[in-house]
Amino acid sequence: MKMFFVTLKEKRAILNSFNNIVEVKDDRNEYSYYLNENNTFKLVAKGFNEGGDGYIFNDKLNEYNNSNDGWVSVRDFTARSLRELLQNTVDSNLH
Template identity: 30%
Template sequence: MLTFEEKLAIIESFPQLQRKNVSLGRVNFHYEESVFDKKIVVHHLHPNGNGFVYAGRLPEYDSDNKGMVNIRDYSADALRSLIQSSIYSLSDHTEADAECSTAEGERWIGPEKHILLLVHENDLWNVYTGLNLEASFESHEEAEQYMQEEGFTRM
């Protein structure tokens, strides 16, 4: 389990989030550019390492009735991925979606519910985590093999 300080460092690496200190040493992080009424991405990160991230618009995550996912036992990579997905879900990303909505686009789900998008662009097969390019391959077979080796399956 990551410590409070480790989780805080990961969360603070997202410049689009604004820190808001709340009671009992807990911290919230807001995404002010949200196109929805929902602005809190990280809710009640506690010094004991417990906290929540908003995933109400992310069907691949098992969230509570408020759309929150408990991050107490999340790894660093899983936490980064969830926060990135949360911010993306609250963003005006119609341009990015249009770019990624080719007929060849495929969604893959992997360990700890990470979601990757495989897109055929400019003669390459690109793997994206949110808006970030993770890897590029010359063929669909190479990309598929990579995804499977990393524990991902097509959605």
């Protein structure tokens, strides 16, 4: 089965489809994403750039081959996998 990986534009669209996530672009043309809950902002995704890199924080999941610090590289994720991980991250930060 052939896997289709997503571009930066597609990743940004997925991240921005969540109403409680705020996108911030830095001076290196990288995007970070903050969960806005009750006017408190928590970094949940970082390092999204044209090279395909990007990381989502989720220290509660072991199935995503995350690093010891909880950041999961989504470089080669499909759109579905990216959306599922992000939804899980948002849900786990709201409870």
